[in-house]
Amino acid sequence: MQKYRCDYPDLCGQEEDDRRMPNLQFFRGQRASSPDGVYIEDFHNNWYGKYSKLEAVHSYIQWVFHLQERGMNYQAKELTKKEIEAFLEDETVKKKLVKSYKLMLDFYGIQMSNDTTGEVRCTNNWRDRFDNMDRHTHNNLRITRILKCLGTLGFPHYQAPLVRFFLEETLVKGKLYKVKESVLNYFIFAFRDQQQRRELVKYAYENYEAKHEFV
Template sequence: MAWPRSTVPYRSWFERLCRGLIVLWRCITSMFPPILALSWRKYRENEPEVTDEHKNSPEDSSSLRDDHQHEAAVGKRAADFDPEPFKKRLKVGEEEEDFDSEEYRVETTDELYCDYDSTWEAEQSDEITIRKSRRLAPSRYHKFSRFETAAKDMQNYRRNYPTQPWQKPWKKQAPDDKPNLNFYLDKTPTLPDGLYLRDFHGHWYGQYDSLESVHSYIQWLFPLQEPGVNYEASTLTKEEIEEFCQNSTAQENLLRSYKLMLDFYGIELCNEDTGEVRRGQNWRDRFKNLNGHTHNSLRITRILKCLGTLGYPHYQAPLVRFFLEETLKYQELPNIKDSVLNYFMFSVRHKKQRRDLIKFAYFSYDHKDEFVWCPKKIQMLWSRQFKRQNRLKKDSFNLACDPYSFSVDIEGQYKETSKVEFVSDEQN
């Protein structure tokens, strides 16, 4: 007897086949997920990364490469100043190092690798990686997510803003319109307050209540290529930055604005050539205000970015070093410590100085197991170096105090020698 085409047994056979195939596929994917995930990851790594911001733009790759080269160029400019005063302040564990050596290369699998931190990339590297998803740190490093969010912003700044999503199409700036430069040449006032630069330099010095309560002036005194809370302030353009850096009057006026804000925070500039700073006479009261009004951390971040943009990149590291010492070494300003580590430290354009600052922060940090601002591999490397230095210091002390002590040869091997024999060899 032949079955009709529309009878149940036919449909039942077809459904069984489909269900069997589905079950088989689920078994395969459940048994071998690591293999499939690895294959997909390799495929994605070989595929050029394209984000929504870079679609339909044929100049993206060259633009990003130029931005990376811009960061290197600014770093070179910052290195032109005399580094000796900065080197003299190096403490234990801060001797000169070759950060571009192979031992400082970090893999993306590192426990504390940050996708948006280029600090540990080789100076010669032109490779720029922009990832769609961030790498999550272990749960015990709860600070890492905040650092990674800040790192994305600071890298965007250091690479000269390859993308500027905040540009408003209804507020376009004419190419010949230079409101920030004209303000610094004392030709035009601020908006909306209508104050000229001479008003700030002549009447606002020491007016701490006004400097604290008014929030519309900081965008004019320290302009950036990104906006602030003052909607009527204008962002810097590339042409404006170039002309500003070549104008001696604008540069001198920016330095006066910097001193104005340093005094507001209880700091004074003690060397205009190197940018070295120290506590001012009013530091106690000003530190109390700074610690109690943490919105000033945003202002200081803006100041640091502006210094690196408008001709004073060598002023960044000394100011950041000052805040690291105050927060980590002297335990002052506890409420801005996170901003110092997440933002201030990574505003420094010069990569070598930024690495030195991170190393100082690591050795000054109380709970090193909670330090998340550099890869784990580098932390372990520094830790071994520190232990080795302590061992050598202990051996040197024993050598000076004991008749029979230990000397260390180049290979790190210990051999017992007499004190008299060591002194005679040294004299020879």
């Protein structure tokens, strides 16, 4: 998380293979993911609401939410600095990232209520989806990845509403017991803006029941 917040300083000066830009090609629909062979349009059109598939398949998340680090799918490529620059200038691929984000929110029982601010709320089937998150804790890693990707590829303003949502659901409403520790130890720290981190830590402390255990 520290390397992420510092924009991966250990990558500075490394040579990048910028000729193919595989991650950008994927979002532009010019190549499929590997090993699944899924194009981004297929993912959006055929995977939405397919909860069993989204849960069981573990190789798509590294293609849909790129980072400058390795994930569990070693056939996915790390995001490069040049790709980030190109991505931030391409409104079409940025819209596809938002569409992917909304698809995953639905998988978690969440929906975006404001596309401008990134505010989110529960969907009608949130109980079933929350139960899935409590039963399959690897989704905590996926959410951490999604938050970091949003911060890297032009949507840092979407991070705080989602983390605030999880803090409220876990600390205030007492839901998502198996997500709580990840919210406190990882989700909060997926912000490069120190002030945002401080505000969320303060909110978490104010709503943490056993304050003497908070640190």
